[in-house]
Amino acid sequence: MKAWAVVENGKPLQEIELPTPEPQGDEVLLEVTHAGVCHSDLHIWEGEYDLGARGKLRMADRGLSLPLAMGHEIVGRVAKWGPGAEGRVKAGDVRLVFPWVGCGTCARCAAEEENMCAVRPRALGVYQHGGYATHVLATHWKHLVPIEGLDPALAATYACSGVTVFSAIRKLMPLGAEEFVVVVGAGGLGLQAIAILRALGHRAICAVDLDPAKLEAATAQGASATVQAGEDTAKRILAACGGPVMAVMDLVNGSATAAAAFDALGKGGKLVQVGLFGGEMRVPLPLMPIKALTIQGSYVGSLPELRELVGLAQQGQVPPIPVSQEPFEKADWALNRLREGKVTGRIILTAG
Structure with a gap:
């Protein structure tokens, strides 16, 4: 062959x-x-x-x-x-x-x-x-x-890309249809995540990416809010979503995206890490129990x-x-x- x-x-x-x-x-x-x-x-x-x-x-x-x-x-x-x-x-x-x-x-x-x-x-x-x-x-x-x-x-x-984000979404649920899910990365996986969230009846979806063109594609796919990543990504997420969020799916999963995703979580929030960009994550340990946070990996x-x-x-x-x-x-x-x-x-x- x-x-x-x-x-x-x-x-x-x-x-x-x-x-x-x-x-x-x-x-x-x-x-x-x-x-x-x-x-x-x-x-x-x-x-x-x-x-x-x-x-x-x-x-x-x-x-x-x-x-x-x-x-x-x-x-x-x-x-x-x-x-x-x-x-x-x-x-x-x-x-x-x-x-x-x-x-x-x-x-x-x-x-x-x-x-x-x-x-x-x-x-x-x-x-x-x-x-x-x-x-x-x-x-x-x-x-x-x-x-x-x-x-x-x-x-x-x-x-x-489909089954990977489908599995990650299942780990974030249950969540109300109007509760924001933040999707970090608006490439193939990100667009697929938006499509599947919409299929499951979810209406509050915030897409995050560095590239304005990809954010336009995310909006066309059905994202209800977008955030252009930068030095203050977490603050921009909080502004776009009206405050701390309960669910973040990091499809990039690099050092910068992981830190921003963590900082955007509200009490009882969950971060599901999917991407393989690489690096490491430093977590302030007292905040894990104080805010009852969950960080979970999801593999395909x-x-x-x-x-x-x-x-x-x-x-x-x-x-x-x-x-x-x-x-x-x-x-x-x-x-x-x-x-x-x-x-x-x-x-x-x-x-x-």
């Missing part, structure tokens, strides 16, 4: 030939038709995460090896399958692929929380080849989600959450985010556009 792969960290993606997998057991081989370009791909491409004073977390230390075809927002057509998938799929089925797979046998995996597997994480596009390729191997037929009635380019985004989402989100989208409840489509041959260009902050919504790589 052909792949557009990371061969050396920080260097341009290369078009290479890889062996086409032969599905075994419950596995299913798909021809990739659509693959989203996600901000997480930048960290994989760079080869490390910034841990602030603790230094760097190298992707190699997490078990990543090169060359690697990235891409975890994948839609494809079923081509072949192992004997365990017989009768579960048929040739030509178009499916969204759940990429956040684990060992398949631990308690977390048995509970359909494979994204939380600590035994042997095997996420597509991270630990094994993903969607920046002509073919991808789904590790189990149950990971294939039907998307009838949806634009496959848009549906691809639900496998990461589960297979049941993805199925639920796709169901909402199929019912027409989730407004689409902006997507642009480019051929796989422009994968490196697309990655660099994202790195330069020049993408509104999502770039989706497509097969010619």
Whole structure:
């Protein structure tokens, strides 16, 4: 199979030939038709995460090896399958692929929380080849989600940006429809968060970003207030929301955004940290119990959450985010556009 792969960290993606997998057991081989370009791909491409004073977390230390075809927002057509998938799929089925797979046998995996597997994480596009390729191997037929009635380019985004913010929103709830939810970052995840909050009936949404163009996109998506980030971001959030807030979703999660998010919280408020920008957070410890605050991380989402989100989208409840489509041959260009902050919504790589 052909792949557009990371061969050396920080260097341009290369078009290479890889062996086409032969599905075994419950596995299913798909021809990739659509693959989203996600901000997480930048960290994989760079080869490390910034841990602030603790230094760097190298992707190699997490078990990543090169060359690697990235891409975890994948839609494809079923081509072949192992004997365990017989009768579960048929040739030509178009499916969204759940990429956040684990060992398949631990308690977390048995509970359909494979994204939380600590035994042997095997996420597509991270630990094994993903969607920046002509073919991808789904590790189990149950990971294939039907998307009838949806634009496959848009549906691809639900496998990461969609299910990631859906899972984070669930951690913020319950919350009244008129209680502000602050969404830090108005890129692909931020716009998806606004769309899903609107789908769930939420009406008070404040988007925060450095880029005025992205804030305009957030308003178009349904944000009821916007804040341009700066040195006094927390004060601007308080002004826009009429005071301290009960819910902040930080989709950037850098040192500056984390501090501003914390300072904007009201008593009993919750900060859910999603992004992987990096750095560290210093928290005044007495304020944690005095204000009864919660800080919680949220890592992508589960297979049941993805199925639920796709169901909402199929019912027409989730407004689409902006997507642009480019051929796989422009994968490196697309990655660099994202790195330069020049993408509104999502770039989706497509097969010619």
